[in-house]
Amino acid sequence: xxxxxxxxxxxxxxxxxxxxxxxxxxxxxxxxxxxxxxxxxxxxxxxxxxxxxxxxxxxxxxxxxxxxxxxxxxxxxxxxxxxxxxxxxxxxxxxxxxxxxxxxxxxxxxxxxxxxxxxxxxxxxxxxxxxxxxxxxxxxxxxxxxxxxxxxxxxxxxxxxxxxxxxxxxxxxxxxxxxxxxxxxxxxxxxxxxxxxxxxxxxxxxxxxxxxxxxxxxxxxxxxxxxxxxxxxxx
Amino acid sequence: xxxxxxxxxxxxxxxxxxxxxxxxxxxxxxxxxxxxxxxxxxxxxxxxxxxxxxxxxxxxxxxxxxxxxxxxxxxxxxxxxxxxxxxxxxxxxxxxxxxxxxxxxxxxxxxxxxxxxxxxxxxxxxxxxxxxxxxxxxxxxxxxxxxxxxxxxxxxxxxxxxxxxxxxxxxxxxxxxxxxxxxxxxxxxxxxxxxxxxxxxxxxxxxxxxxxxxxxxxxxxxxxxxxxxxxxxxxxxxxxxxxxxxxxxxxxxxxxxxxxxxxxxxxxxxxxxxxxxxxxxxxxxxxxxxxxxxxxxxx
Numbered sequence: 001x002x003x004x005x006x007x008x009x010x011x012x013x014x015x016x017x018x019x020x021x022x023x024x025x026x027x028x029x030x031x032x033x034x035x036x037x038x039x040x041x042x043x044x045x046x047x048x049x050x051x052x053x054x055x056x057x058x059x060x061x062x063x064x065x066x067x068x069x070x071x072x073x074x075x076x077x078x079x080x081x082x083x084x085x086x087x088x089x090x091x092x093x094x095x096x097x098x099x100x101x102x103x104x105x106x107x108x109x110x111x112x113x114x115x116x117x118x119x120x121x122x123x124x125x126x127x128x129x130x131x132x133x134x135x136x137x138x139x140x141x142x143x144x145x146x147x148x149x150x151x152x153x154x155x156x157x158x159x160x161x162x163x164x165x166x167x168x169x170x171x172x173x174x175x176x177x178x179x180x181x182x183x184x185x186x187x188x189x190x191x192x193x194x195x196x197x198x199x200x201x202x203x204x205x206x207x208x209x210x211x212x213x214x215x216x217x218x219x220x221x222x223x224x225x226x227x228x229x230x231x232x233x234x235x
Numbered sequence: 236x237x238x239x240x241x242x243x244x245x246x247x248x249x250x251x252x253x254x255x256x257x258x259x260x261x262x263x264x265x266x267x268x269x270x271x272x273x274x275x276x277x278x279x280x281x282x283x284x285x286x287x288x289x290x291x292x293x294x295x296x297x298x299x300x301x302x303x304x305x306x307x308x309x310x311x312x313x314x315x316x317x318x319x320x321x322x323x324x325x326x327x328x329x330x331x332x333x334x335x336x337x338x339x340x341x342x343x344x345x346x347x348x349x350x351x352x353x354x355x356x357x358x359x360x361x362x363x364x365x366x367x368x369x370x371x372x373x374x375x376x377x378x379x380x381x382x383x384x385x386x387x388x389x390x391x392x393x394x395x396x397x398x399x400x401x402x403x404x405x406x407x408x409x410x411x412x413x414x415x416x417x418x419x420x421x422x423x424x425x426x427x428x429x430x431x432x433x434x435x436x437x438x439x440x441x442x443x444x445x446x447x448x449x450x451x452x453x454x455x456x457x458x459x460x461x462x463x464x465x466x467x468x469x470x471x472x473x474x475x476x477x478x479x480x481x482x483x484x485x486x487x488x489x490x491x492x493x494x495x496x497x498x499x500x501x502x503x504x505x506x507x508x509x510x511x512x513x514x515x516x517x518x519x520x521x522x523x524x525x526x527x528x529x530x531x532x533x534x
Binding site: 048050069070071072074075080082086088090091095098099100102103104145149 | 408416418421423424425
């Protein structure tokens with residue numbers, strides 16, 4: 001569903017991504033792993049059209065989206081939950097959700113009802129300003145806002161950041177569930193390799209802008225060298 | 236009893252202050268709409284409104300209907316605001332703030348010069364269908380006329396419309412999201428550039444309402460008729476908090492009343508001092524503006 005070929009991105013003199021190729025398929029969670037500065041967020045931001053690459057290609061299905069605007073990529077059905085979740089604090093829960101529905105033709109009322117059923121806590125707080133929500137609730141809201149438009153691709157940038165281990169674990173289960181239930185293509189960027197590998201089908205390991213490994217998540221998770229040198233996982 | 240109260244000196248000054256204040260409020264509101272969406276202080280706001288009101292109102296002598304001219308002025312204002320954003324302002328995004336200041340101050344000069352070239356600097360009086368003769372009660376003047384009441388109603392109506400639009404409509408939600416978090420809005424499929432243009436159109440429209448009221452009042456229509464009002468509107472916006480539409484409206488009313496009291500009890504020459512006094516006091520107590528939401532977001 002999402003195919004990135006030979007992507008190179010520069011920030012001024014710094015090379016953020018160097019000849020990166022990644023493929024993510026429907027009904028599968030593809031984890032993008034690596035340390036700080038590996039280029040994980042840059043990869044998602046390039047797919048969404050927020051960053052213009054120096055060279056390479058990005059496809060949504062068979063369609064090249066390299067010169068498509070961010071707004072139109074969102075309207076194609078690519079929902080991007082940015083790092084820090086992108087919840088707008090000065091708006092209420094419901095306003096944030098309504099905003100998410102504009103990218104598609106879904107009926108706003110039906111969409112809201114569906115998300116409130118999925119995330120009852122958001123329904124209880126629909127009139128509250130987002131600044132008053134807890135970290136976990138904000139993450140729920142960010143997920144609900146992405147899902148309300150019935151996307152085909154979900155780009156998640158560090159969803160576990162700042163969440164308690166139990167909440168992270170619930171969140172990962174939810175991501176896997178959604179992925180299977182609606183045949184979503186999920187690209188999951190995580191520093192928390194352990195949590196991500198628990199649910200991922202495929203994994204890509206980035207290091208300083210280059211792909212050092214990619215393949216089935218089980219294989220990556222069991223590779224002693226990768227675990228030690230790139231994923232920060234102790235035996 | 237009631238009538239003597241309405242005709243009392245204090246109410247005299249309050250009515251006069253409010254009549255001027257609603258004009259400041261409208262200008263301040265229009266500046267805040269632009270500031271919120273694009274972080275540009277538009278020094279040409281008053282001149283743009285003046286120009287639109289000239290195009291709409293100048294032919295009124297030929298017997299055109301006042302309400303029709305008002306609508307034409309508004310339409311010209313919307314168009315002018317949108318075009319200005321597209322052509323002059325868009326290249327300035329992401330550049331140092333001084334660029335926008337230089338461009339909008341320059342634009343102010345250009346618009347006024349063009350207006351003088353086309354219409355000369357002679358004042359035109361705009362005939363209004365509503366009487367501007369003050370009400371009398373038991374031989375004493377009450378400083379309200381049908382036109383002043385219409386002026387209050389129009390200003391309040393516009394403010395309410397703006398509030399409803401931003402608070403309760405999908406368009407308003409997209410406008411607010413684009414201003415608060417442009418990148419997130421784009422990721423959600425909101426056409427942020429279009430929202431910025433619409434913000435400028437709305438803002439220019441609100442400014443035009445102020446300019447039409449000014450042109451229809453006793454001072455008439457002339458190319459620099461909005462200069463002093465823009466300054467007072469700026470002060471009102473700063474006093475209220477540049478990110479607060481409610482603050483802009485209240486700031487405008489405060490300054491109108493303050494000027495009127497200085498004029499009445501001190502000296503007419505010092506009237507504009509009233510606004511400056513409020514500004515100094517407000518900046519000493521709450522430098523971010525009385526109704527500003529947070530200090531944290533200031534840059």
